[in-house]
Amino acid sequence: MSTITLIGAGQMASALTFPLYENGHEVRLVGSPLDDQVIDRLREDNYHVNLLRTLHDGIHYYKESEKEAAIQGADLIVCGVSSFGVDWFADKILPILDESVPVISVTKGMLDYEDGTMQTYPEYWMSKLPEGSKQEIYAIGGPCTARDLADHDPSFVGYCGPKMETLHWIRSLFATDYYVISLTLDVVGLECAVALKNGYALGTALAIGMAEKAGDDGINHNNSEAALFQESVKEMLDLLKIVGGGVDNIMYAAGDLNVTVAAGRSRTVGLLLGKGLSIDEVMEQLKGQTLEAVVIATRTARAVKALAKAGKVKESDFPLLMHVNALLNEGATLNIPWTDFQKEM
Amino acid sequence: MSTITLIGAGQMASALTFPLYENGHEVRLVGSPLDDQVIDRLREDNYHVNLLRTLHDGIHYYKESEKEAAIQGADLIVCGVSSFGVDWFADKILPILDESVPVISVTKGMLDYEDGTMQTYPEYWMSKLPEGSKQEIYAIGGPCTARDLADHDPSFVGYCGPKMETLHWIRSLFATDYYVISLTLDVVGLECAVALKNGYALGTALAIGMAEKAGDDGINHNNSEAALFQESVKEMLDLLKIVGGGVDNIMYAAGDLNVTVAAGRSRTVGLLLGKGLSIDEVMEQLKGQTLEAVVIATRTARAVKALAKAGKVKESDFPLLMHVNALLNEGATLNIPWTDFQKEM
Known part of the structure; x- marks a missing residue:
């Protein structure tokens, strides 16, 4: 039995308590500063008001103010904040951790810099550690909605990080017959793949909205959705190459695109x-x-725009991303640039 | 204006008459030996009894017995037979073609040999040509259901073949604002990508059937479908590498998997x-x-089994394909090998 402390009581971290608890571990769930009410209700009857599921009786709950006690003696720390909590985790949690205890993060996303560099959260957090720190940061990617995981629907994800031996140990804590985990040392590849898919899920779901708007026109509209899905995979593969991630990670990008187009907020937008x-x-x-x-x-x-300015890529190689960006940030009207998808390869 | 003769009046070849006719070409649609009744009805009122759509008035229809007249003066031949008509096309059509007129095929599929070699149909047809023949064979792949194309739903496909210049000319015949076409010289990559997706669409759709069987259990089951989708992309990528196709073609495999899981007979099986x-x-x-x-x-x-026997791959790297095969050919009971998906990459 090991002791695992999950920090941030969001839906995904809370869903991860299912395989962990069922594998016989001591599981501690710590709320972020925004989660006090979530923790209050969990303490009452184990019901998670956002996940809409009842957690196992036996999970230990902590408020943010009790985080030191929750961390005490933990064998593994799970970072479960949303991408809006990345700095809170860097500023308030990393400094109080025992650097010999590995961290694994379920936060999906990435940062960008003026020169066009894209940075994964594990890389960002590593950059915030004091010089000489031995802290290791691992991460979880892949197609997994929190509710389906809580409901024991078979789920297939990827774990990544600096040491394969530690990845094997971490997997042994989490893996069950319904939660299966591939391992990779390619942090940039896996994390970028699953971060990118959010924007592209939004792009692919445009076709679903267009079909809904067309109403009962007797057309299936499967081709247009597949066209956007296909262009998404192409652009994600190109982006993976740009950031130096292995192309094999396209499996996670495509798998995660599949589940995100099927369900979730990116689809809705x-x-x-x-x-x-x-x-x-x-x-x-x-x-x-x-x-x-x-x-x-x-x-x-x-x-991509910064990289294009530096002459390293062409904006015209990312027509779907550019149109999504124009819709989000430039007041553009919906007008999928279908013919711009035509390429020579 | 060019003259394009489509041989085989199946759904896809018949749907292709829409962009061709709308681009102002003379379009001739020739039935296979099984299509006489389809042609009879088309001659009556342009209604296609399998596509369930009315073709443009102005298409010229021919029965198989009239194929010589249909081929006369054509600038391009389109092979529209199903994979069960591949030998008929090789034996009865190729020999009567003018070898200076290019052929482009919409037939998806491939052949396998005892040593594990997989062969695309264009390669197979090339092998059947008389020595010294200058016949060029091109092919169409990518996610495109015939009905959506006929209904002008935006569709995004790939054309491949031996010469980029000719591909550009062929694209100029077909491309419209709703039918967009990327080009590649990588015939093996594109054709294998879109052939493979059939078996994997079947594999991914297993999760849809399992969810339907589970009935109204309150579980979304998006994770399990995405898990099979993701494993499919992984195995297809590995297979693409085995046959020597470029990994970029995974975009077509994934796009075509998306549309085939959404609609079609592979999904149903x-x-x-x-x-x-x-x-x-x-x-x-x-x-x-x-x-x-x-x-x-x-x-x-x-x-894969033949290649494994020869020591070139491991069957265990293709757990989903092996289980689908066991279901189809070995009387196995459904039991997705979830934990076998776990890999180190």
Whole structure:
């Protein structure tokens, strides 16, 4: 039995308590500063008000103010904050951790810099550690909705990080017959693959919105959705190469694209834009929800534009991303640049 | 204006008459030996009894017995037979063609040989040509259902073949604002990508059947479908590398997987197997339909087994394909080998 402390009581971290608890571990779930009410209710009857599922009786719950106690004696720390909590994790949690205890993150996303560099969160956190720190940071990617995991629907994800031996040990803590895990040392490849998919899920879902808007026109509209899916895979593969990730990680990008187009907020944003709403109308309609797809698509487009300015890529090689960005940030009207998808390869 | 003769009046060849005719070409549609009744009805009122759409008034229709007249003066021949008509095309059509007129094929599939070699149809047809023939054979791949194309839903496909200059000319005949075409010289890559997707669409659709069987259990089951989608992309990428196709073609494999899981017979076979039916029960239920996914999955599995026997690959690297094959050909009971998906990469 090991002791695992999950920090951030969001949906995904909370869903991960299922395989961990069922594997016999001591599981501690710590709320972020925004999660006090979530923790209050969990302490009452184990019901998670956002995940909408009842966690196993036996999980230990902690509020943010009790985080030191939750970390005490842990064998593994899981970072479960959303991409909006990345700096909080860097500033408030990393400094209080025992550097010999590995961290694994389920936060999906990435940062961009003025020169077009894209950076994964594990890389960002590593850059915030004091010089000489031995802290190792691992990460989780791949297609996995929190509710399906909590419901024991078979799920297939990837874990990545600096040491294969540690990855094997971490997998042994999490893996069950319904939660299967491939391992890779290619952090940049896996993390970028699954970050990119958010913006492209939004892009692919445009076709779903266009089909809904067309209404009962007797057309299936499968081709247009597949066309955007295919262009998404192409652009993600090109982006993977740009950031230096292995092309094999396209499996995670495509798998995660599949599940995100099927369910989730990125789909909803794309669908509403596809129906012809402006981004302001979409934001109004989804008020109060975290819209990571918008952030990721914007960051990725910004990085591509910076790289194009430096002569390293061509904006015209990313017509779908550029149109999504124009919809999100430039007040553009929906007008998929279909013929720009035509390439010679 | 050019003259284009499509041979085989199946759904896809017939759907291709829409962009061709709208681009102002003379379009001739020739039935295979099985299409006499289809042609009779088309001559009456342009209605295609399998496509369930009315073709443009102005298409010229020919029965198989009139094929010589249809070929006369054509600038391009389109092979539109199903994979069950590949030998008929080789034996009865290729020999009567003017070798200076290019052929482009929409037939998806491939052949396997005892040593594990997989061969695309263009390669097979080339091997049947008399020595010294200058006949060029091009091919069409990518996610495109015939009905959506006929309905002008935006569609994005790939054309491949031996000469880029000719590919540009062929694209100029077909391309419209709703039918966009990328070009590649990588025939093996594109053709294998879109052939492989049939068997994997069947494999991915198993999850849809399992979800249907589970009924109204309150679980979305998006994770399990994405897990199979992701494993499919992984195995297809590995197979692409084995046959020597460029990895960029995974975009077509993934795009075509997306549309085939959404609609079509491969989906139906997988869905029924996923609900727990035996392959015999599935065949009985789908009596009279051409089931290319079954053929392709069987051929691919046979090739992998032969390659494994020769020590060139490991069967265990293709757990989904092997299970699909076991369901189709070895009387196995549905039991997705989830944990076998776990790999180190």
